[in-house]
Each structure stands twice: as structure tokens, then as C-alpha cells.
Amino acid sequence: MLGREKSRPNTEGKGPEGELRNSLRPVVEGLGMSMIELSLFQSRGRNVQVKLVVQSALNRTGNGGEVTGINDCSMVHRAVMPRLELYFPEKEIYLEVSSPGIDRLIKDKGEFVHYIGREIRCFRTDISDWTTGTLIALEDNQIMLRCKDGEAAEPLALPFEIIAKARLSGLPPRNAGG
Numbered sequence: 001m002l003g004r005e006k007s008r009p010n011t012e013g014k015g016p017e018g019e020l021r022n023s024l025r026p027v028v029e030g031l032g033m034s035m036i037e038l039s040l041f042q043s044r045g046r047n048v049q050v051k052l053v054v055q056s057a058l059n060r061t062g063n064g065g066e067v068t069g070i071n072d073c074s075m076v077h078r079a080v081m082p083r084l085e086l087y088f089p090e091k092e093i094y095l096e097v098s099s100p101g102i103d104r105l106i107k108d109k110g111e112f113v114h115y116i117g118r119e120i121r122c123f124r125t126d127i128s129d130w131t132t133g134t135l136i137a138l139e140d141n142q143i144m145l146r147c148k149d150g151e152a153a154e155p156l157a158l159p160f161e162i163i164a165k166a167r168l169s170g171l172p173p174r175n176a177g178g
Contacts, residue, residue: 081093
């Protein structure tokens with residue numbers, strides 16, 4: 001449940017995954033992208049697998065329309081690989097770079113900021129049903145949605161405590177204002 005979870009581990013440089021995230025973030029952001037997720041898998045042998053989920057930083061403005069495509073992922077791959085080769089000398093590196101996808105499961109509170117202006121679905125524990133709307137704001141303990149029920153409707157505040165899970169709805173980005 002999003003309301004009960006702690007912040008994502010290793011986001012502040014703790015452990016190898018956190019250190020790697022902090023090392024790669026400036027490279028990714030320098031390309032106009034945002035790093036949504038980083039996963040690191042190391043085997044006992046010579047293999048290291050890194051999975052990055054990235055998105056165009058323009059998506060964060062809520063203006064919509066900017067889609068992360070294969071060219072963006074390729075650009076990040078080319079820029080990140082030399083840093084990984086320095087970080088893991090004498091290791092065989094497998095790097096996978098992808099976009100969040102159209103129906104991505106939002107894994108923690110920190111991800112919501114990346115989807116302002118996007119339509120999301122939240123499963124609510126208070127009504128045991130899904131609520132769909134455009135994410136228009138993120139506050140300390142809640143998100144604000146503009147629901148499909150009418151453009152003039154007041155934004156709906158959903159506290160994190162009642163959000164069991166959330167995902168992108170699969171629709172293209174919309175303007176956060178309505």
C-alpha cells in the first residue's frame with residue numbers, strides 16, 4: 001500500500017545501487033531525461049545487469065505531448081554505458097533502458113511527481129474501487145486528481161493512506177489544467 005510504505009531504498013547513495021543511482025542521475029538529467037527507476041543485479045561471476053527506466057523531463061511539467069521513445073532510450077544507453085564501464089571495471093555489463101510504459105504500476109510516492117499531467121488510476125481502500133483522473137498536483141500526504149466526471153468539478157484529494165495501488169491509465173498525457 002502506498003500510504004504505508006517507506007521511501008524508496010538507496011535513493012540517497014546508500015549501498016551500491018544508491019551510489020550508482022547518484023552517479024548516473026546527472027548524466028541522464030543532462031540529456032533532458034528523468035530517471036524513474038534503477039535496478040542493479042550482480043552475479044558472483046563477471047556479469048552485472050543494470051535496468052533503467054527513464055522519461056523525458058518535459059513530461060514532468062504537465063504540458064503533455066512529450067513521449068519517451070526508442071531514440072531517447074538509445075541516447076541514454078550510449079551516454080550511460082561509459083560510466084558503467086568505469087564503475088564496473090572488468091565486468092560484463094548488460095544495460096537495459098526503457099520508458100515507463102503506458103500502464104506502468106506506480107511503485108512509490110516519489111514517482112507521482114513524474115506523472116503530473118498524466119491520467120492515472122488509483123485503487124482506493126475507502127471505496128474498494130478504482131478512481132481515474134488527471135494528476136494535477138502532489139502534496140506531502142496526498143495527490144490531487146481532476147476526474148473525468150466534468151471539467152468544472154473540483155479536484156479530488158486522495159491521501160496516500162487510501163491508495164492501495166496506482167498506475168498510469170494508458171492514455172496519452174493531457175494538460176494538467178483540465
